[in-house]
Structure formats: structure tokens, C-alpha cells
Amino acid sequence: MGRRKDLAMTWALMRRGLNEIVRVPGAAIPGVLAPTIFILGITSVFGKLTLLPGFSTDSYLTFILPVGFLQGAGFTGAATGVNLARDIELGWFDRLLVSPAPRGVLLAGTVLSSSLRALLPVTLLMIVGLSLGAHFPGLGGLLIAVLMAGMFSAIAASYAVTLALKFKTQAAAPLMQAGVFMAVLFTTSYAPQKLLTGWLHDVARLNPVTQVLEAARQGFVGGVTWSDTWPGLVALAGMMLVVVALALRELRRASI
Numbered sequence: 375m376g377r378r379k380d381l382a383m384t385w386a387l388m389r390r391g392l393n394e395i396v397r398v399p400g401a402a403i404p405g406v407l408a409p410t411i412f413i414l415g416i417t418s419v420f421g422k423l424t425l426l427p428g429f430s431t432d433s434y435l436t437f438i439l440p441v442g443f444l445q446g447a448g449f450t451g452a453a454t455g456v457n458l459a460r461d462i463e464l465g466w467f468d469r470l471l472v473s474p475a476p477r478g479v480l481l482a483g484t485v486l487s488s489s490l491r492a493l494l495p496v497t498l499l500m501i502v503g504l505s506l507g508a509h510f511p512g513l514g515g516l517l518i519a520v521l522m523a524g525m526f527s528a529i530a531a532s533y534a535v536t537l538a539l540k541f542k543t544q545a546a547a548p549l550m551q552a553g554v555f556m557a558v559l560f561t562t563s564y565a566p567q568k569l570l571t572g573w574l575h576d577v578a579r580l581n582p583v584t585q586v587l588e589a590a591r592q593g594f595v596g597g598v599t600w601s602d603t604w605p606g607l608v609a610l611a612g613m614m615l616v617v618v619a620l621a622l623r624e625l626r627r628a629s630i
Contacts, residue, residue, distance in 0.1 A: 383475050387483025392490060394457065405449040406495045409442035410502055416564070423565060430566050431595045436509040439499065440590040441563045443519055444583070446495025447527035448554035452547070454488040455534020459544045477625040481535065481618070488531035489524040496523050508594070515593015518603060522590040525610045526583075530554045532617035539624035557583045582609035 395402050413435065421434040431437050461467040470480055496519070504510060511519065534550040560577045561584040562570065570578055578584050589606025592598040 380476065380479050383479050384483040384486065387480065388487040388490065391454065391457070391484065391487025395491060395494070402450075402453075402491070402494060405446050405453060405491075406498050408449060409445040409495060409499060412445060413438050413442040413499070413503070414506075420564060426565075426569060428566065428568060431509075433507065433509055435503060435506060436594050437591070438563070439503040439508050440519055440522075440587060440594055441558065441561075442499045442503075443496050443523045443590060444526050444558045444587060445555070446499060447492040447523040448530040448558055449551065450492045450495060451488045451527045451530025451532075452534045452550040452554050454484060454491075454531040455536075455538040455550045456544055456547045458484060458535055459538040459542065459546060462538065462542045463544065471628060477622060481532070481621055481625060484535060485528045485531045485618075485621075489528045492523050492527035493520070496520055511593025512598070514598045518592055518598060519590045519594070522586050522606055522610070525614070526586055529610065529613050529617055532614070532621045536617065536621045536624050539621070539628050557581070558587070561587050563587065582613055585609040 416438055417435045423429060424432050424434050424437070458467065500516075510516075533553060537546045537550050540546075560574065561581050562578050564570075567575070567578060567584070585605040586609050587606075589603050592602050596602075
């Protein structure tokens with residue numbers, strides 16, 4: 375019965391997060407519009423990079439599309455933190471803190487709603503990309519890309535929730551968005567690792583989001599292999615452990 379109640383409360387919080395798409399559809403626009411403009415703009419400027427020796431595909435739009443997936447998922451996660459900060463300001467979140475719901479359930483419901491909401495920008499970006507000539511990654515590649523985007527959105531949401539609980543104001547929104555944006559930007563977002571130079575090469579090599587992006591690119595660029603998938607899963611698991619631990623710590627502090 376305890377587990378059933380926890381699942382019911384988690385689903386209720388997830389449904390509330392999903393209802394915001396219907397009630398406030400304008401709130402979903404940045405998470406869709408920003409990565410769309412990004413992939414179109416970057417493709418028009420850097421599209422000829424595919425002519426460089428060693429570039430892994432002949433379609434730059436196909437190469438950059440998974441970056442848009444992670445950006446859209448990341449912005450969706452950041453929006454989850456902004457929504458939580460609004461609930462804190464309005465006093466609604468205090469009702470959850472005094473409820474018997476475990477802190478892990480409160481976090482899970484909020485974070486998982488972000489993962490589901492990330493399907494919206496991923497779907498629209500995929501439609502835009504295919505309509506403009508991007509390569510279809512195959513069912514396996516598409517499923518892996520969706521999985522990576524959904525899990526990355528959960529990580530971004532946990533990070534944003536931590537900041538929302540820390541600062542308790544929507545004014546922290548730029549910090550939430552900037553952190554996610556830089557995490558995606560300083561990867562192999564513009565070019566393959568072997569073509570990067572200087573500090574960007576070193577940062578991209580150490581950045582765990584690079585492994586997530588490379589896993590999401592499977593099917594779009596090359597085939598789908600386990601050797602390219604498991605590093606992304608390990609990176610996601612490691613980041614998830616860190617940000618969830620931080621978010622739970624802030625939740626416990628908020629309940630004191």
C-alpha cells in the first residue's frame with residue numbers, strides 16, 4: 375500500500391507538470407523555438423564543415439540535430455525549476471512540504487514530468503530536421519536519442535530544482551538555463567572530437583555530456599553499437615546521482 379500511494383502521488387505531480395503544457399502553452403515555446411533556431415542558424419553558418427577531411431557525415435543538419443534534442447530537453451528541465459520557484463514564491467510548495475509525501479516522491483514527480491515534456495521539443499525538432507533533409511536514424515537510433523534526451527531533461531530538472539530550492543525565486547532562472555546551455559555547448563556539438571583544438575578539445579573530452587551526445591548521435595551519424603551507447607548511459611547515471619543527491623539535500627533543508 376505504501377508503494378501504491380507513493381506511485382499515485384508521483385503520478386499526480388507528473389500530471390500537474392504535464393497539465394501546464396495545456397494550461398500555459400506559451401511556456402513550452404522557448405524549449406522548442408530556441409533549439410530550432412539554433413540548429414537552423416548553425417547549419418547555415420557552419421554547414422560547409424562537412425567538407426573537412428575526417429568529418430563524420432556529409433549532412434551538417436543531421437550532425438547538429440541531436441544537439442538540438444539535448445538543448446530542448448535541457449531547457450525543458452530548466453523550465454521545471456522555474457515553475458518550482460514560482461510555486462515556492464506563491465506558497466503552494468509549502469503545502470507539499472507539510473504533506474506526508476516522502477521527499478523522494480516530491481522530487482520524482484517533478485523530475486519525471488520534465489522527461490515526458492521533453493518529448494515535445496524532440497518530436498518537433500525531428501519533424502523540422504526530416505523536412506529539411508536530415509537523415510533518418512532508424513528506429514534503434516531514434517529510440518536511443520529519445521532516451522538520452524529524456525534522461526538528460528531529468529538531470530537538468532534536478533539541477534534546476536536544486537537552484538530553485540536554494541534561492542527560492544524565479545530570478546534564478548538565468549542561472550538554471552545558462553548552466554544547461556553551457557553543459558551542451560562545450561561538447562562535440564559543432565564538430566567531431568578529433569577536429570576540435572585547444573581548450574575546447576580538452577573541455578569536450580572531459581565533459582560527461584559529450585558521451586551523452588555521442589550516444590544520441592548514433593544512427594544519425596554511423597550505426598548503432600553498444601560500445602557507443604554504454605558510455606552515454608554511464609555518464610547519465612553519474613550525473614543523475616550527483617544532481618539528485620543535491621536536490622534531495624535541499625528538499626530536506628527546506629522541510630526543517
